[in-house]
Amino acid sequence: MTAGLVPSCSDALQALPTPVLVLDETVLDRNIAAVAASAREQGLALRPHAKTHKSIEIARRQLAEGAVGLTVATVSEAEAFAAGGLRDLFIAYPLWLDSDKTRRLRLLLEMARVRVGVDSVASAERLAAAIPEAERAALDILVEIDSGHHRSGVLPVESGAVAAAATGAGLDVAGVFTFPGHSYAPQGRAAAARDEAAALRTAVDSLAASGLATRVVSGGSTPSAAFADSSVLTELRPGVSALGDAQQWELGTIGPEAIAVTVLATIVSRRSGHLIADAGSKVLSSDRGPVSTGFGRLLDFPEARISVLSEHHATITGVDLPVGSRVRIVPNHVCVAVNLADTYQVLSSGGGVTSWLVDARGRNT
Amino acid sequence: MTAGLVPSCSDALQALPTPVLVLDETVLDRNIAAVAASAREQGLALRPHAKTHKSIEIARRQLAEGAVGLTVATVSEAEAFAAGGLRDLFIAYPLWLDSDKTRRLRLLLEMARVRVGVDSVASAERLAAAIPEAERAALDILVEIDSGHHRSGVLPVESGAVAAAATGAGLDVAGVFTFPGHSYAPQGRAAAARDEAAALRTAVDSLAASGLATRVVSGGSTPSAAFADSSVLTELRPGVSALGDAQQWELGTIGPEAIAVTVLATIVSRRSGHLIADAGSKVLSSDRGPVSTGFGRLLDFPEARISVLSEHHATITGVDLPVGSRVRIVPNHVCVAVNLADTYQVLSSGGGVTSWLVDARGRNT
Numbered sequence: 001m002t003a004g005l006v007p008s009c010s011d012a013l014q015a016l017p018t019p020v021l022v023l024d025e026t027v028l029d030r031n032i033a034a035v036a037a038s039a040r041e042q043g044l045a046l047r048p049h050a051k052t053h054k055s056i057e058i059a060r061r062q063l064a065e066g067a068v069g070l071t072v073a074t075v076s077e078a079e080a081f082a083a084g085g086l087r088d089l090f091i092a093y094p095l096w097l098d099s100d101k102t103r104r105l106r107l108l109l110e111m112a113r114v115r116v117g118v119d120s121v122a123s124a125e126r127l128a129a130a131i132p133e134a135e136r137a138a139l140d141i142l143v144e145i146d147s148g149h150h151r152s153g154v155l156p157v158e159s160g161a162v163a164a165a166a167t168g169a170g171l172d173v174a175g176v177f178t179f180p181g182h183s184y185a186p187q188g189r190a191a192a193a194r195d196e197a198a199a200l201r202t203a204v205d206s207l208a209a210s211g212l213a214t215r216v217v218s219g220g221s222t223p224s225a226a227f228a229d230s231s232v233l234t235e236l237r238p239g240v241s242a243l244g245d246a247q248q249w250e251l252g253t254i255g256p257e258a259i260a261v262t263v264l265a266t267i268v269s270r271r272s273g274h275l276i277a278d279a280g281s282k283v284l285s286s287d288r289g290p291v292s293t294g295f296g297r298l299l300d301f302p303e304a305r306i307s308v309l310s311e312h313h314a315t316i317t318g319v320d321l322p323v324g325s326r327v328r329i330v331p332n333h334v335c336v337a338v339n340l341a342d343t344y345q346v347l348s349s350g351g352g353v354t355s356w357l358v359d360a361r362g363r364n365t
Numbered sequence: 366m367t368a369g370l371v372p373s374c375s376d377a378l379q380a381l382p383t384p385v386l387v388l389d390e391t392v393l394d395r396n397i398a399a400v401a402a403s404a405r406e407q408g409l410a411l412r413p414h415a416k417t418h419k420s421i422e423i424a425r426r427q428l429a430e431g432a433v434g435l436t437v438a439t440v441s442e443a444e445a446f447a448a449g450g451l452r453d454l455f456i457a458y459p460l461w462l463d464s465d466k467t468r469r470l471r472l473l474l475e476m477a478r479v480r481v482g483v484d485s486v487a488s489a490e491r492l493a494a495a496i497p498e499a500e501r502a503a504l505d506i507l508v509e510i511d512s513g514h515h516r517s518g519v520l521p522v523e524s525g526a527v528a529a530a531a532t533g534a535g536l537d538v539a540g541v542f543t544f545p546g547h548s549y550a551p552q553g554r555a556a557a558a559r560d561e562a563a564a565l566r567t568a569v570d571s572l573a574a575s576g577l578a579t580r581v582v583s584g585g586s587t588p589s590a591a592f593a594d595s596s597v598l599t600e601l602r603p604g605v606s607a608l609g610d611a612q613q614w615e616l617g618t619i620g621p622e623a624i625a626v627t628v629l630a631t632i633v634s635r636r637s638g639h640l641i642a643d644a645g646s647k648v649l650s651s652d653r654g655p656v657s658t659g660f661g662r663l664l665d666f667p668e669a670r671i672s673v674l675s676e677h678h679a680t681i682t683g684v685d686l687p688v689g690s691r692v693r694i695v696p697n698h699v700c701v702a703v704n705l706a707d708t709y710q711v712l713s714s715g716g717g718v719t720s721w722l723v724d725a726r727g728r729n730t
Contacts, residue, residue, distance in 0.1 A: 152634040
């Protein structure tokens with residue numbers, strides 16, 4: 001057993017101080033192409049969720065492969081991407097417009113076509129009161145429905161009433177959307193996609209009963225996307241599939257070859273029964289999904305587990321390595337790990353290392 | 366039930382876009398004074414862990430109240446505080462010096478007195494090889510021991526051998542340190558402090574048996590600090606007690622009146638049985654401690670719980686409020702929540718809101 005790099009850790013990574021977020025450009029480009037091809041085959045528009053990567057460069061590559069626009073979670077994420085030239089943005093969130101968000105959304109509507117989610121009559125009316133009629137040309141409304149994740153969103157049968165209230169207030173309701181987040185449960189992928197389709201169908205009927213047509217029927221999470229029902233959906237919004245993470249690996253959505261983001265870490269301590277790496281919750285996050293077997297995986301040692309995580313310590317079991325070794329840790333949930341970094345260190349297709357900004361890091365408002 | 370602010374939410378906070386990290390200066394100053402007074406009464410030097418607040422302004426206030434120096438977790442945190450004029454820094458971590466960290470530690474030793482942890486003969490020898498003898502005047506070594514948390518650190522009886530190796534390599538070993546992190550277990554506070562004292566005593570004896578004196582015997586976590594044994598310890602390193610968090614509240618270490626940091630959030634959705642606030646894991650973090658009852662608490666509604674947390678949604682049960690209400694959420698673990706923000710919005714003693722940088726945010730290397 002000799003200290004040093006893990007087998008597949010290139011010379012270019014050797015010089016980086018650890019812990020550090022590393023993006024493999026070859027895997028990224030392959031993932032972007034595969035997700036786009038899959039949506040095309042399903043006959044669905046693709047609007048990837050950019051809260052995952054928060055990167056203008058990655059967003060541009062997604063559009064170049066055929067994505068129709070981006071999904072974001074917040075007004076400030078939309079601002080970051082609009083500033084980067086991305087001009088078709090869906091804020092897939094039930095916004096409550098305070099004075100600051102109103103001011104910023106109005107500016108955004110001068111730069112981009114913007115869809116906004118609502119899930120109550122109150123929030124629809126507030127939106128209508130906040131955005132003057134003359135400024136609504138680039139604004140579309142989508143009603144959020146709950147398809148079984150039980151977070152935000154109205155019941156499907158109630159969506160017509162919310163849509164009618166929005167329309168009555170002078171807003172243009174383009175359709176409905178849902179996030180079938182229960183696709184992250186063990187064996188939940190296909191069942192969540194069935195729930196999603198059924199709920200969206202009910203919502204379309206509910207709008208029709210209110211005399212409203214539905215141009216956009218938007219769904220899709222990374223685990224459920226392969227099972228999406230294109231007889232009702234028009235659009236998918238997967239996020240994680242561009243980058244991959246341990247949660248998707250353990251769910252069976254992807255294999256390790258589709259993991260584009262890892263945290264390069266150094267083994268700093270070795271004890272009987274475990275190792276300590278210098279990557280903790282401040283670089284990996286402490287997210288654990290329903291199927292997670294620990295706090296992250298090691299890309300080169302599939303049998304290893306991160307059994308405990310502190311702010312600057314990952315306790316690793318199931319593999320033995322000398323102190324000073326470098327390992328590639330796969331975060332459980334890449335969206336929150338990316339949000340902890342200012343930059344990606346990009347292992348470029350050519351073999352060198354370059355740096356890309358995490359443009360929308362910390363954009364929560 | 367009327368929409369609006371929670372009772373104690375001041376006008377100055379009303380204008381802030383949510384979600385946002387808010388620091389109450391009055392509570393902060395009271396906490397800093399109380400922690401300092403407690404250490405003085407115990408006859409222990411106080412070296413607060415600055416990984417909690419990552420703020421030069423807060424560090425200066427801690428030193429003004431009598432702290433002898435700061436504890437940090439990484440070389441880059443030390444750099445941030447040295448740049449802010451803090452010149453007595455303990456990197457309480459078993460550093461493994463690669464070429465980048467060596468270069469930076471050597472620069473740091475020109476600016477500050479620096480203590481570094483080691484927990485193996487290999488890391489001590491690497492440190493000695495990396496730092497030329499002529500540059501060691503401001504460098505002290507502390508051997509990390511495991512007092513029951515079972516993370517990094519050598520067994521107490523092995524500390525003499527590591528210290529002897531470090532001394533033999535020409536390093537100045539000042540003493541020993543430990544982190545009794547098992548103080549976070551239910552009812553674990555006093556027992557962890559007893560383990561800490563016993564382990565440190567054994568370590569002092571182990572160094573003595575190798576012919577080495579011990580100037581510094583450093584311990585202490587926020588939950589165990591009140592029980593620290595001053596017959597063996599010389600110094601305490603609590604971090605969280607400056608700011609407070611839900612974990613300490615639920616452990617019984619503090620009451621809600623000692624919570625200085627909250628995330629101000631807006632209720633964006635209201636369903637039968639739960640509310641959704643716009644603060645998720647990208648602002649609160651998803652940390653849960655052994656005694657946590659959820660993903661955070663509401664400062665003004667102690668009966669409420671955050672039962673589920675996504676990136677931009679907190680599912681709140683146990684309280685009903687109108688959409689548009691603002692609530693103050695207490696993060697489970699303030700160290701990781703602070704690391705997600707670029708600034709504190711500070712509710713100043715005078716009543717206005719100002720802004721302080723989180724100077725060492727993201728300083729993980």
